Amino acid sequence: MRIAFPKEAPPETRVTLTPTVAAKFATLGAAVRLEAGLGAPLGFSDDAYREAGAEVVPKEGLLEGAEAVVRLNPLREDEARALPAGAVVVGLLDPFRNLGAVRALAERGVSALCMELIPRTTYAQKMDALSSQASLAGYAAVVLAAERLDKVLPMMSTPAGTIAPARVFVVGAGVAGLQAIATAKRLGARVEAFDTRPVVEEQVRSLGAKFVKIDVGETGQTAQGYATALTTEQLERQRQGMAKVCAASDIVITTAQVFGKRAPLLLTEEMVAGMRPGSVIVDLAAATGGNVAGTVAGEEVVKRGVRLVGLTNLPGAVARDASQMYAANVYNLIEHLWDRAQGRVVLRLEDEVTSACLLTHEGAVRHAGVRELLESLGAPTQAEAAKATVTEEHHEPTP
Incomplete structure (x- = not known):
């Protein structure tokens, strides 16, 4: 053949x-x-x-x-x-x-x-090529964000004082999210993560990250292991619960996608504006509409001092x-x-x-x-x- x-x-x-x-x-x-x-x-x-x-x-x-x-x-x-x-x-x-x-x-x-x-x-x-490429995208997202962040990721004790570790928030604990968590932890960051599927909490904790609990009501996952789509009301409850975590984070990485549909909007303009200037958001769903308000597919833009990274081929970085x-x-x-x-x-x-x-x-x-x-x-x-x-x-x- x-x-x-x-x-x-x-x-x-x-x-x-x-x-x-x-x-x-x-x-x-x-x-x-x-x-x-x-x-x-x-x-x-x-x-x-x-x-x-x-x-x-x-x-x-x-x-x-x-x-x-x-x-x-x-x-x-x-x-x-x-x-x-x-x-x-x-x-x-x-x-x-x-x-x-x-x-x-x-x-x-x-x-x-x-x-x-x-x-x-x-x-x-x-x-499973989708998973293999997603895993690399999760890794590349953290490295890319670390390069663009205006501070170091690990805690450092120096004669001039102690530098606190950077705070990383990963939204979505699928293949890409779990790899992002693992990579950020290896680089010394303080990592928090959220997923609508309670069943992944153990996986998140096993990687050394804190699982953020937000009550959005009844959720689940598909037969293929993907998170099911949330209702409009559930998405709003999720945004409200994530707002404080985002505001305290130096890096936010979003990974939520629904096969065959537009990616859910998870971070509003107000949530982005509430983050510290110099913070970095990497939107892994940029190619399917983006999880973040203001993301531009294929580009990096700065909104109110926050850098939004919408690059669409992160596996290509490795x-x-x-x-x-x-x-x-x-x-x-x-x-x-x-x-x-x-x-x-x-x-x-x-x-x-x-x-x-x-x-x-x-x-x-x-x-x-x-x-x-x-x-x-x-x-x-x-x-x-x-x-x-x-x-x-x-x-x-x-x-």
């Missing part, structure tokens, strides 16, 4: 394949073809990939004959339409905000394996490790789907991992939420319309 690895568009610094993982694909029996210069952002030469058993080709002709294509960032609609018909594509596809590309993938008959939809099970952890982890996640997924007898990926819909992350297949959008959103915005794909016609002619129930 021929697997193609195109380069990602600048300013992306991460890559989809490292020489180490390329060698693993070769051992698996896959024919790996990558675009010339793919590893250049990280200093990986084309020769390093060749030595690992991969073929290096120019951009022109890269996709010719490709049976699978691996990407990192979401495809544009024109890129989706340029994929070989009937191929398999693997990547972080951002399906709810990238509907044009999803429709194009279905129209092309492409089987799209959406990395965001990998189930959060013990077995699938090795394939691109070498992020690339190694992403490439390994993709390899583990493909290895799981690999049929050694046929020497190719075989999509078995009864398989738990395949069924969960297969976004489009045989001309149809399989994810119910994405499909319903597409249908609400326009007509179904040609393939879906054809299937609907057949269904009516045979008087069979719609699957």
